[in-house]
Amino acid sequence: MKITVVGTGYVGLVSGACLADVGNDVLCIDVDAKKIRLLQEGGMPIYEPGLKEIVRRNVAAGRLRFTTDIQASVEHGTIQFIAVGTPPDEDGSADLQYVLEAARNIGRYTSGYRVVVDKSTVPVGTGDKVRSVIAEELVKRGEKHEFSIVSNPEFLKEGAAVGDFMRPDRIVVGAEDDRAIELMRTLYAPFQRNHERMIVMDVRSAELTKYAANAMLATRISFMNELANLAERLGADIEHVRQGIGADPRIGYHFLYAGCGYGGSCFPKDVQALRQTARVDGGIEMKVLNAVVAANDAQKRVLFAKTVARFGHDLNTRRFAVWGLAFKPNTDDMREAPSRYLIADLLGAGAEVVAYDPVAMAEARRVFGDHAALRYASTPLSALEGADALIIVTEWKEFQSPDFSAIRDRLRTPVLIDGRNLYDPEVVRASGLDYIAIGRGGSA
Numbered sequence: 001m002k003i004t005v006v007g008t009g010y011v012g013l014v015s016g017a018c019l020a021d022v023g024n025d026v027l028c029i030d031v032d033a034k035k036i037r038l039l040q041e042g043g044m045p046i047y048e049p050g051l052k053e054i055v056r057r058n059v060a061a062g063r064l065r066f067t068t069d070i071q072a073s074v075e076h077g078t079i080q081f082i083a084v085g086t087p088p089d090e091d092g093s094a095d096l097q098y099v100l101e102a103a104r105n106i107g108r109y110t111s112g113y114r115v116v117v118d119k120s121t122v123p124v125g126t127g128d129k130v131r132s133v134i135a136e137e138l139v140k141r142g143e144k145h146e147f148s149i150v151s152n153p154e155f156l157k158e159g160a161a162v163g164d165f166m167r168p169d170r171i172v173v174g175a176e177d178d179r180a181i182e183l184m185r186t187l188y189a190p191f192q193r194n195h196e197r198m199i200v201m202d203v204r205s206a207e208l209t210k211y212a213a214n215a216m217l218a219t220r221i222s223f224m225n226e227l228a229n230l231a232e233r234l235g236a237d238i239e240h241v242r243q244g245i246g247a248d249p250r251i252g253y254h255f256l257y258a259g260c261g262y263g264g265s266c267f268p269k270d271v272q273a274l275r276q277t278a279r280v281d282g283g284i285e286m287k288v289l290n291a292v293v294a295a296n297d298a299q300k301r302v303l304f305a306k307t308v309a310r311f312g313h314d315l316n317t318r319r320f321a322v323w324g325l326a327f328k329p330n331t332d333d334m335r336e337a338p339s340r341y342l343i344a345d346l347l348g349a350g351a352e353v354v355a356y357d358p359v360a361m362a363e364a365r366r367v368f369g370d371h372a373a374l375r376y377a378s379t380p381l382s383a384l385e386g387a388d389a390l391i392i393v394t395e396w397k398e399f400q401s402p403d404f405s406a407i408r409d410r411l412r413t414p415v416l417i418d419g420r421n422l423y424d425p426e427v428v429r430a431s432g433l434d435y436i437a438i439g440r441g442g443s444a
């Protein structure tokens with residue numbers, strides 16, 4: 001099939017590359033000429049495991065191409081995926097200008113039937129807006145071309161996006177007509193494996209499904225974080241509690257990890273956007289979401305609070321080693337990362353910070369700019385020399401099983417503050433480290 005993907009950001013690039021990989025003829029368009037040139041020359045604008053290989057393979061096979069030519073992109077694909085950004089407005093609602101601009105272009109240049117598939121995360125009702133914008137452009141041109149509107153939200157996890165696209169647990173399709181549904185079925189047939197994974201519904205329900213999924217997961221995390229804070233005060237260990245409740249299949253083990261707050265490009269933005277949609281379009285205040293946001297805002301500062309509780313408010317003569325800058329492992333993404341809050345707070349209190357991350361240090365340099373008190377180490381252990389404590393923010397695999405004696409020997413004071421509950425407290429303490437984790441009162 002001929003497919004156009006508008007937007008070569010994270011979602012667009014992964015979708016375009018994976019769709020090309022199963023044999024489709026995919027043209028990706030972006031207004032960012034520099035990014036398109038980079039992609040044409042075999043470069044990668046983002047770090048995502050496995051993506052580079054798929055892009056290279058399909059570019060070489062001629063199935064995946066990149067352009068800045070809007071007209072050519074509208075002419076190319078019967079299916080037009082819109083995968084552009086929807087950054088938050090000041091009030092937290094999603095800014096639709098890029099989505100609607102993509103729709104306008106489709107209306108401006110289409111010359112035949114088009115299925116316009118929205119993959120960007122957009123508020124309920126956006127499908128209707130996209131339809132009106134395309135229809136308006138067609139009226140201006142005095143032309144009649146058929147088109148269908150589809151909502152097909154993505155559920156890609158950063159760091160696992162290629163696998164998530166290739167082996168989805170569900171494919172949500174919101175559509176209004178059989179012609180579009182049939183095309184989507186054909187398009188996704190290679191990804192369905194042995195049984196039907198496509199869930200067909202109306203456009204509005206599909207749009208809401210995306211927000212509902214992320215808000216539900218964010219709620220679980222915030223609830224676990226609050227339980228962890230309580231466990232700590234009550235002398236219980238959240239890791240035991242997690243196993244105890246996760247064994248109930250109604251609860252399950254996934255996404256039940258207490259930590260230093262959720263971050264990333266989706267959860268914070270989507271929870272805010274759903275709350276705003278509820279207020280503006282639904283006329284209701286979603287009390288649970290308010291609490292989720294407040295709990296997460298507080299949790300992002302929990303590592304700093306633990307540092308202050310241990311070392312006092314004046315951190316002027318202190319130095320801290322920070323392991324992990326990305327908002328989660330296997331990505332260099334630092335959007336809304338807890339590390340940003342921790343490092344800003346530490347620097348603000350006069351401390352020195354030496355940070356290490358396997359892939360996100362270049363991104364961190366961009367985020368923090370030049371700062372005399374912030375340095376980067378080339379290995380995890382070298383970050384520790386002369387530091388007062390090691391603070392772990394991201395659970396990279398390479399941090400899972402460290403040499404605790406080597407850590408202790410390099411630190412000025414033997415303190416390990418673990419924002420991800422990576423270790424067995426007894427093992428850490430046996431090596432002479434003071435172990436401060438999240439919600440682990442019972443093992444104090």
Ligand code: UDX
Pocket residue numbers: 154155156157158159214217221254255256257258259260261262263264265266267327328
């Ligand atoms: C998320 C959704 O999982 C994905 O389906 C959607 O399409 C986009 O948003 P992503 O933002 O890539 O994906 O990351 P995810 O792995 O879901 O983690 C989100 C945040 O929650 C991270 O900050 C992570 O550290 C945190 N988290 C996750 C926890 O604190 N505890 C958990 O148990 C799980």
